[in-house]
Amino acid sequence: MTLQRDIFIKEITKKMENDKKIYFLSADFGAAALDELRAKFPKNFIHCGISEQAMLDIATGLALEKNKVFVYAMAPFLSLRAIEQVKCGPGLMNLPICMISVGIGLGYADAGPTHYANEDFSCFRSIVGSSIFTPSDNQTTKLIAKDMLTKPKFSYVRLDRDKQYDLQPKVNNTDYRNGFKIFGKIVENKIAVISHGKIFHDCIQALKQKKNKYIFINLFRSKPFPSNLVKSVKKIKNFLVVDEQTPSGNLSSCVFEGFRDKNFFPKIISKSLPERYFFENGGREYLLNKFGLSKKDILKATKDF
Amino acid sequence: MIINDLENLAKKYRREIFEKFLKTKQGHPGSIFSMMEIVVSLYYGGFIRFDKNKKNFSDKILISKGHATSAIYPILKDFGVINKKDWDKWGESKSSLRIFGNISIPGVDITSGSLGHCIGSGAGMAVSYKNNNQNKKVYVIISEGELYEGSTWEALLFAKHKNLDNLTIIIDINSLIILGKTSDCLNLDPIKDKISGLGIETHEVDGHNIDSLVNILKVTDESKNFSCILANTIKGKGSSVMENKKNWHYWNPMTKNEIKITRDELK
Numbered sequence: 165m166t167l168q169r170d171i172f173i174k175e176i177t178k179k180m181e182n183d184k185k186i187y188f189l190s191a192d193f194g195a196a197a198l199d200e201l202r203a204k205f206p207k208n209f210i211h212c213g214i215s216e217q218a219m220l221d222i223a224t225g226l227a228l229e230k231n232k233v234f235v236y237a238m239a240p241f242l243s244l245r246a247i248e249q250v251k252c253g254p255g256l257m258n259l260p261i262c263m264i265s266v267g268i269g270l271g272y273a274d275a276g277p278t279h280y281a282n283e284d285f286s287c288f289r290s291i292v293g294s295s296i297f298t299p300s301d302n303q304t305t306k307l308i309a310k311d312m313l314t315k316p317k318f319s320y321v322r323l324d325r326d327k328q329y330d331l332q333p334k335v336n337n338t339d340y341r342n343g344f345k346i347f348g349k350i351v352e353n354k355i356a357v358i359s360h361g362k363i364f365h366d367c368i369q370a371l372k373q374k375k376n377k378y379i380f381i382n383l384f385r386s387k388p389f390p391s392n393l394v395k396s397v398k399k400i401k402n403f404l405v406v407d408e409q410t411p412s413g414n415l416s417s418c419v420f421e422g423f424r425d426k427n428f429f430p431k432i433i434s435k436s437l438p439e440r441y442f443f444e445n446g447g448r449e450y451l452l453n454k455f456g457l458s459k460k461d462i463l464k465a466t467k468d469f
Numbered sequence: 470m471i472i473n474d475l476e477n478l479a480k481k482y483r484r485e486i487f488e489k490f491l492k493t494k495q496g497h498p499g500s501i502f503s504m505m506e507i508v509v510s511l512y513y514g515g516f517i518r519f520d521k522n523k524k525n526f527s528d529k530i531l532i533s534k535g536h537a538t539s540a541i542y543p544i545l546k547d548f549g550v551i552n553k554k555d556w557d558k559w560g561e562s563k564s565s566l567r568i569f570g571n572i573s574i575p576g577v578d579i580t581s582g583s584l585g586h587c588i589g590s591g592a593g594m595a596v597s598y599k600n601n602n603q604n605k606k607v608y609v610i611i612s613e614g615e616l617y618e619g620s621t622w623e624a625l626l627f628a629k630h631k632n633l634d635n636l637t638i639i640i641d642i643n644s645l646i647i648l649g650k651t652s653d654c655l656n657l658d659p660i661k662d663k664i665s666g667l668g669i670e671t672h673e674v675d676g677h678n679i680d681s682l683v684n685i686l687k688v689t690d691e692s693k694n695f696s697c698i699l700a701n702t703i704k705g706k707g708s709s710v711m712e713n714k715k716n717w718h719y720w721n722p723m724t725k726n727e728i729k730i731t732r733d734e735l736k
Contacts, residue, residue, distance in 0.1 A: 212623075212627060213623065213627065213630075215620075215626075217589075217619065217620040218589045218592075218620050220589070221586050221587070221592075221624060222590070222596070222624070224586070224589070225589065225593020225596075225597070228578070228590065228593070229593070229594050229598070231597055248583060249620070252581075253586070253590070256580045257572055
């Protein structure tokens, strides 16, 4: 298995062969695939120093000159450290800058709370004009990269630090255009589990024993909220929404608002991290277990319907 | 144009903008008046090149102190880039002109207002021009107060490392921020030592002396280094009612006598 970041960067590297307008900016954050990109395209790889704010301003200048710009950094710093630059640059001027954010959720356990990105999703949801992607697998990651290279847009792509399992069946071009993929047959009395990123796999694992009771919705594009999701799931009455964020503005808020805009009001239960910072050691799975996001907790939450 | 003409132009633009302040009753006269000779030198000294047929500029000017972007509106109006109707209706909802500059305004190259962004953006543009062998220059005007923003220094380090000789930073040093003198609020001095200490080619100039400004801009244009000009200015320059007074960062109501005095002094 390959890391999501390497998949994404390899797609960019391939395109750079024939497109000198592509720029890749890093705030001192690496990847195996980045070594090749840096070596082959030294003029189009820009090391901005450990300076996320300046990186976004530099990206803004490049994008104003009609370049295709990718910025790359660790999720907690790219999202929060530079968010005002994001608003004033790609936000206010509607510039097609793609932000590749690595290590969402508790991905950087046991680095500690400075390195966790448990609020990046809600922060970016509030920035006008942005698209948000949280792929759970390499296939979707590759499709996002191709899309951003073909039709650059202001986007925030949330990648996991760890390797991710494949999804079967694979996300295809139609699914990609929709922004989501449904696993399982839609039947009225089933519970729909909506998630994205790494935790989507945990949901499938948690509920695999009685998987006929559930459908799983991989919401890899949460903004703009998929316009035809409600049409696809309107028979379903119960939704469990799971993500690795703190409660305010998390994926369940996003789903509720997306449903509300279509006048659809099913029961929604939110499973996310609690409203606190995490100082404990023990690794990502330990923290997820301790703070109510274990596979057992996900299973238990389905009993509340 | 000869220097005398440029000095007269700077006065004319201060007069025109003063009349707009009287009409709109809002804006940042102190910061606009302090940089008027700087922008006149850039536009009329041959540094920002203009294509008469396309009615656009090939070089960029980013006003990082976005509250003072309106200093260039009358210039853009005279170049025919901003239309007369927009200029005449400034202050009304139908005009595209705003207190702060944004890219919907013809001739304005960046949306600014939040401080500390434009050296980075200018550096991005300069990198693009160099990589594409485009003969274009970027001038970024920042306020002295923007030296308090960390992103300013991040971007200076970057521009120096890349030696962006097609990027020139002009710092409008009028020594005042909203709450008082920079030296009292949070001292920035010695600014020249701090910037040149990064290895940046640094020049100091009287920011109201057009002759000096044009000469130093020629030096930085010909330099093979990324460079920075420290322009010493007076906040509210040209009006004794406003000069060196912190409360004239923003527009204030004026008495009839103050209006008369200012109009007389701006002649």
